[in-house]
Amino acid sequence: MTTTQTTAADIRERTWVQALRATMTGDVIDRSDARYDEARRVWNGMIDRYPGAVARCADTADVVAAVEVARAHRPAVSIRGGGHQVAGSAVCDDGLVLDLSTMTGIHVDAHTRTARVGAGARWAELNRATQRYGLVTPGGEVSETGVAGLTLGGGLGALQRAFGLSCDSLRSVEIVTADGTVRRASTQHHPDLFWAVRGGGRGLGVVTEFEFDLYPLGPQVANALVLYPYEEARSVLAAWRTLVDRLPDTVSPEFALWSVPPDPEIPAEMHGTPVVLVAGLYAGDAQEGLDVLAPMARLGTPLLDATGIVDYTASQSGLDALFPAGGRYYFTSHFLDDVDDAVAAALVAADADRPNPESLIIIRTLGGAVARVGAGDSAFAHRRARFNVSFDAGWSDPALDGTAIGWARSGWAALRPFATGGVYVNFAGLGEDIDRAATYGRHAARLTEIQRIYDPDRILVEAAGCP
Structure with a gap:
């Protein structure tokens, strides 16, 4: 006979x-x-966590209510936006x-070239909405990515040298802090909190809405995609x-060592072949962009030059199918000052x-608009x-996990070393590589102090973030 024992943790x-x-x-699930x-699943199939409950908030008032419950009862907390972050930090055990x-x-x-965006939106939805007016705000490279997580972590993407990181286009955020207060943070109001959410990532509160600046671009753009033989990688x-x-x-511009994906527009005999890939999107007139991007096809002996004019939304969603929900993922990264022969080797x-x-x-x-923002102007x-x-x-x-x-x-x-x-x-990685000194540099101490101001009891500081 099997019995179920109720523990103090179960009662809490x-x-x-x-x-x-x-x-x-x-x-409340x-x-x-x-x-x-279904509610506990996230994009990365590596993540298999079992929360006590998922509070599916309908609006900001629900977020306030949930934060007040967290403050009163102190369960572990995680925050889910699009659920797309590699580390799977949207869900906790x-x-x-x-x-x-x-x-x-x-x-x-x-008219004002701005957009207000709910924290659960994905870039595909935002791109569709802004492209109705021929406008964009800089997103990432996969349109299924959540707006919240990408932006709060900085937001590298295909338009970054032209318009900056995703966080650089923020005008304001609505955020629920650990005391249950709803704040509108901007350069004029709660500027310390606004500084922190622009690249400071997690543990600052629950951002419920983003206000972005928009820029004219689209609906068609010039997009470069050129494949070269793998043997020519270093040259x-x-x-x-x-x-x-x-x-x-x-x-x-981007450079990748990859293998030809099973794209129906690419000859089937090339699928799976290791290749060198170079790519870039032109943030301007599409016809002009073809001329600017043309040198990308003159770096070696092209196997395939798919450079052309496409819809901006198509350029942003072209990789979606290659990174499907439920796949297993592990991404880790470095920043570099140069890519010399030693780095290439x-x-x-x-x-x-x-x-x-x-x-x-x-x-x-990077460079361009990314570098034109002052080093201390955001987190x-x-x-x-x-x-x-x-x-x-x-x-x-799963047998390939290790x-x-x-690798x-x-x-x-x-x-x-480079x-x-x-x-x-x-x-x-899966969160184990998040070292505050590495991720936040000289801003780490200021971020910690801001977290102490807005969450002195550490109710949300330990939250896994809003991916």
């Missing part, structure tokens, strides 16, 4: 779950709910998930590095052990770096 959990149900209008497994995924409202004001990288210095800030050597075709190494260029600590390199392991078979993660970690370690010491908080 039931108490705060009941308190949520008594004060919220949105759903606990372990007994048929929707529980045995605690309270503040789920903002239904708070997806978007209002675009074409193409050297030529790419030289080209980067000559390209205008309207391009944020280290990258090619690391790629030789790449465990599967889906994994890749990618170099992104993002890597303004002066020239490049970001990430080792992006992606796979589907091999794939080991990303060993590649990261091999590149460490790096600045900084780590991008959105690409920091």
Whole structure:
């Protein structure tokens, strides 16, 4: 005969779950709910955590109610926006998930070129809304990514040299702090909190709405995508590095060591073949962009030149299918001041052990508008770096977990002697690589002090963030 023993922890959990149900209008999904497994899942299939309950907030008032329950009963707390962060920090074991995924409202004001965006929205939704008016705000590279997590961590993306990081376009945020107060933070109101949310990531409160500046671009843009033979990796990288210095800030060039994806527009016989990939989006007139991007096809002997004019929304969603929800992911990164011959040799050597075709190494260029923001003007600590390199392991078979993660970690370690010491908080493994000195640099102490001001009892400081 099997018996179930009720523990003190079970009783505490039931108490705060009941308190949520008594004060919220949105759903509260606990372990007994048929929707529980769906509610606890996030994009990264590596993450398999079992919260005590998921509080699916309908609006800001629900967030306030949930924060007050957290303050009264002190469960562990995690915050879910789009649920797309690699580390899976949207969900915690045995605690309270503040789920903002239904708070997806978007209002675009074409006259003032601004957008107000709910914390549960994804970039695909925001792109569709802004492109109705031929406007954009700088997002990432996969449109299924949540607006909240990308922005709070800084927001590297395809438009960063033209318009800055995602966080650089913020005008204000609505945020619920640990005392349950709703604040509108901007450069004029609560400027310390506004400074912190622009790249400071997690543990600052629950951001419920973002207000962004918008910029004219689209609906069509020039997009470069050129594949080169893998054997030319080092020579193409050297030529790419030289080209980067000559390209205008309207391009944020990328270089990748990857394998040809199963794209129906690419000949089937090329699928899975290791290649060198260079890419870039032109933030300006599309026809003009074709001329500016043309040198990307002259770095070696192209296998395929797919450069052309596409819809901006298509350029942002083109990679979505290659990083499906439920896949297993582990991303880690470095910032670099240069990509010289020694760095190229280290990258090619690391790629030789790449465990599967889906994994890749990618170099992104910074500078431009990113560097024009003052080093101390936001919490993002890597303004002066020239490049970001990430080792992006992606796979589907759990038996490959150790091999794939080991590859990303060993590649990261091999590149460490050439790096600045900084780590991008959105690409920091499964959270174990988040070192405050590396991710926040000289801003770490100021972030800690701001957290003490707004959350002295550490109710949300330990929260896993809003991915």
